[in-house]
Amino acid sequence: MKTERGFRNSIESAVFGMHTPAGKAYDIAHLMVIVVSVIVTMLSSVTAVERVHRSLLSTAEWVLTGLLTVDYILRLYSVNRRRSAYAFSFFGVVDLVSILPTYLSILVPGTRFLSTIRFLRILRVFRVFNLSIYQNEMLTLYRAIKMSRRRIAVFIFFILVCVVVLGSLMYTIEGPENGFTSIPLSVYWAIVTLTTVGYGDVSPQTPLGQLLANVIMLLGYSIIVIPTGIVVTARNEETAVRGRVSCPECGVSDHQKDAVHCRRCAAALKGDGNGNTQELR
Secondary structure, eight states: OHHHHHHHHHHHHHHTOSSSHHHHHHHHHHHHHHHHHHHHHHHHTOHHHHHHSHHHHHHHHHHHHHHHHHHHHHHHHHTGGGHHHHHTSHHHHHHHHHHHHHHHTTTSTTGGGGGGGGGGGGGGHHHHTTOHHHHHHHHHHHHHHHHTHHHHHHHHHHHHHHHHHHHHHHHHHHOGGGTOOSHHHHHHHHHHHHTTOOOOSSOOOSHHHHHHHHHHHHHHHHHTTHHHHHHHHHHHHHHHHSOOOOOTTTOOOOOOTTOOBOTTTOOBOOBOSSSOBOOOO
């Protein structure tokens, strides 16, 4: 029993450890497998390359998928009682989903190209190379988007109403004879025009339709900055709520203003005597 526990701990140290030589070597090898796997998948979608090297690419894809499958099994095995926590975590779900397309391609050809989702595993590079400052910035952006999700939802609903109304109006003005054969197609045109993409596959022919198109284009330029403003405002609010408190031991920042101990190493943070944490400079 102790031997098995020690073996499991050794695997966990290598698979999840980032401060040990074995753990860092494992993580670097893991990242290399991910990068090579994504490159192989992308090359497989190039007809000229796939025609000449089909067998080699297929073999490489299965070998790399096998390595990633072993990695996933080792992670599940080594976490022991915390298996569900890992399995349903962000990386746990990504690790599982990233290996499924290759196996599903046996039943549904073409799904193997979805294996490029495994490139999300590359986010572990922040942990592997201890790029905590970038990880903190990523978490700040995530929290800002999370805080502004209701505003973004309202904005998207507003845009949806606009494109349906404007698309229906354009269908009424132009009609099938000018290429607007249905309201869904007209709504599609309104979305393309409002977002300033402008494919040009459908365009108004009448003066009134062109006038409406000009209005939609100007409206698109007017509202295109709104999502950015929403996220920036939320980030400023989030920064105002969370103090830029630095730990005197490990240097990690981004603690709560009223935090007493470091969120990483539990070291005591500097206080102002009133129970409020001050920034350490």
